[in-house]
Amino acid sequence: MHFVDEATIRVIAGNGGNGCVSFRREKFIPFGGPDGGDGGGGGSVYLVADEGLNTLVDFRHERTHRAQRGENGMSRQMNGKAGADNVIRVPVGTVIYNVATDEQIGDLTRHGERLLVARGGTGGIGNVHFKSSVNRAPRRATSGSEGEDRELRLELKVLADVGLLGFPNAGKSTFIRAVSAATPRVADYPFTTLQPHLGVVRIDTDQSFVIADIPGLIEGAAEGAGLGVQFLKHVARTRLLLHLVDIAPLDGITDPVDQFRTIEQELAQFDPELLQRPRWLVLNKADLLPEEERAKTAKAIVRRLKWKQPWFVASAIGRDGTWPICLEIQRFFDEQRRDALDAAG
Template structure:
């Protein structure tokens, strides 16, 4: 299925039904009082997060969604039936934005979560409500109010614990294949990955984390070069970033230090807070360097960068060093969990 992470749709809630003007007419009561019922409320439009959906592709075919109108009121004080709500299922991780104001309406992050995006109109009042001591036979009723109508933008941001960063062909897809059951396309040319892939890394039966292979960035991505904005937004929810670096570029000219700094510039340009997020360096393709030279090359890069966070030397294609990396990631998340629980108990 094609991965689509943005869509614009129109939602129309149902109008409320009109109130009724009616008078009681029965045998021996030819001039009864008012008995017009109220109109029914219009149906509303809701978004519902569904973990069984992972793309917004369906909204490329259907862009307009309408809820049912409320029925008009009737005589004998019978209220009109309310219109049925319209439920729109979207992937977990969908952010909803009002295109008219550019304001965020909501963020659907858990399965089954619902978000009201268009409120149905209220039903009108029947003439029974307008009876008074001076007006015993009111011929007044009100119309139902219109339902909300708006255009909204849906943006899907991948939900993952770990996000893989790096320039095209750094080996991110190979790494996610090595540590999980995900099977992204792998080839020896840039931009093999054109959409995010998620993989579950299972350490034990009850200990695992989700890793996302984010498509490769290029310089200028934060300003929209290539598919930069579409790619960068997917790292926004991750708790840990793995910055994958090709430690042995085949052209012999590319400088890993320059590439690392270029990615940092793109993160800062998109969202400066991303630079404050835990980010570990993963030097990939170590198998292309002589065993006794690998660590020396990696340490030289770390020294130039004045890197303070953890770094790892791996060969994703040979699956060397990948398991210790996964164990450390799980340990990192476990420590975060214990710290949060301790803080909660202390409070």
């Protein structure tokens, strides 16, 4: 399944039912007064976040979503039934924009969170409301108002604590398989990952965090090259970035430092604030080097990068060095949580 993280849909709320013009007609009461009821309100359209969904692919096939119209009012002062709402499920992390104004109207970040996106029309009123001392037989009622009709753009941003960065085939999918129960596709060619995968890393019974395998980036991604901006936006919500670099590219020509700096440039071009986010370096695929060369090669890369943040050497395919990274991540989050509690008093 190809990943779809953006969709445009049309939402149409129900119109309100019309008010009724009617007069009481019973035996021995030939000139009864007005008894027209009110129209029912139109149904509204809501979006609700559902953690069981992780893609917007369904909206490629069903683009128009309507709520039910309210029923018309009836005689004997019977009001019309209100139209049923249309509740549309979307993944947690969906951001909603009004296409006409490009205004963000909502951001659904919690399971069950609900957003009204098209309000139903109000029902018209029946002629019983127009009765007065000077007009005992009003033949007037009002029509229901129209429901809102909007075109929306939905964007899905992955919600995760940790985001994996790196060139295609840097070993990100292998890493997430090694540390969680997630099973993204792994193969020896670029762009194996076509959609972000979320994995829960469980340290113990009450400590865990969510890690996202984000598709690989290439030079020009901020302008849409490769898989482009549609995936860069997924790092925007993560608390920590793990930047995976192939420590020993098989072609013998590719420079790991050049690849690292290329990704940095794409992050800076997309959103300079991302470079200020905590970012740790993981030199992956160490198993491809002789054991006696691993530390020397890793230190040389770190020295050339002038890297000051935490860094690790790992071999995700053999799960060598991956668990210590997870433990450090959990300690980092625990410290963040303690600092936040201290700051709150």
